[in-house]
Amino acid sequence: MVQSGADFVLLIACEDRKGIVAAVANSIASQDCNIIESSQYGDASTGRFFMRVAISCPEEMTSERFNSAFLPVATAFRLDWRVHDLRKKLRAMIMVSQGGHCLNDLLYRTSTKRLPMDVTSIVSNHMTWKRRADHEGIEFHHLPITPENKLEQEAKLLAMVEEQQVDLIILARYMQVLSDQLCRKLDGRVINIHHSFLPGFKGAKPYHRAYERGVKMVGATAHYVTPDLDEGPIITQDVSIVDHADTIEDLIAQGQDTESRVLARAVKLHLEHRVMLNGNRTIVFK
Missing domain, CATH: 3.30.70.260 (ACT domain)
Incomplete structure (x- = not known):
């Protein structure tokens, strides 16, 4: 700190x-x-x-x-x-799909000044969290994504980033893959939370695959976004302990708590300018 x-x-x-x-x-x-x-x-x-x-x-x-x-x-x-x-707060855009645990945690930490940032807007491909955004007095933008309109919607997103002078984009369980072109344009400015301890269980439904493998820990990884899916430089990670009696639902519930904690930690490190890129690795000054 x-x-x-x-x-x-x-x-x-x-x-x-x-x-x-x-x-x-x-x-x-x-x-x-x-x-x-x-x-x-x-x-x-x-x-x-x-x-x-x-x-x-x-x-x-x-x-x-x-x-x-x-x-x-x-x-x-x-x-x-x-x-x-440091006298100027970074301006952050939060992107989310339907799972709101990370979004709600970020908004709480911001409102209690534990995260020194100004949230310019919440962007989603669903309407699920519009009411939450309205309650906080934060702009909400609905950008539904289909294979046919993906590039058009990303162009709108990029225009909003420029208009709102966004310094950081936080993917708080935004369940869409950004195009290679957009990743390159926003290089070093996008943090994602992956619901797994990378490099294991990349892609979709990692908790289900972790359950099938009988893992004894489930984790989460916050990393910068690059064109290579789930391969960006890792900022921070954490795990929680599970056992043979836990169901998939138990793993997901524990994992969501870990996701929220890990994402908030990564965002705070970025806001305090404690992360430096070293090739595909990061130097994190605590």
Whole structure:
């Protein structure tokens, strides 16, 4: 969790070499800013270095001004970097089909300020959750999907993302596969919850297949969406214990609790800019 008083988060990825941490710290101090929290990781297998720094700054500091002052260090060390302003909440669109457990959990956590985001709209291929959206005062958009209208509806979705200035799309048990084209356009901005402990039991009805295999744990996986179904970089996972006496309904009920918990955790990590991509893997700074 970002410590109280942090205004910006600086994310850095680069080739690992000596002096990076010292140069970054000196640049931050030279701008009259203070490091609240710092984490770094060197990947020995790739030679890449990753760093996340939470910073408190003078009130008049802007991300543009910080960027300008930090540029000499970034250039000298050939950094891939970005500064995120924590004073501005990310704007999130939630997509859902008929199962509402993840949606309801996200809305509750948002209303109690446990998830620092603004929900711009709820989008669904069913009308099931319109009343819930109306109750929360959130825009609801019904986009029914058929094989014939899929690309047309995705074009409408993309237009809404741009119009609402959406930073993050959360697939809260949205049971439609996004097209490869849409996945590429929204790369790194879509989080999905899969009701299984990936890479096992991909695709549809994983609880039924888990029951048939007699598993002793059922899990859930939150990951970024890519054109490869259920293959995107994993953000976080969790499991619950089951036994031989549990029915498929028991597995589903336990699994839904785990799904809600895992998705909320992944969203929070993303909102706090604690996740960095490292190929098809993620670096998650706790």
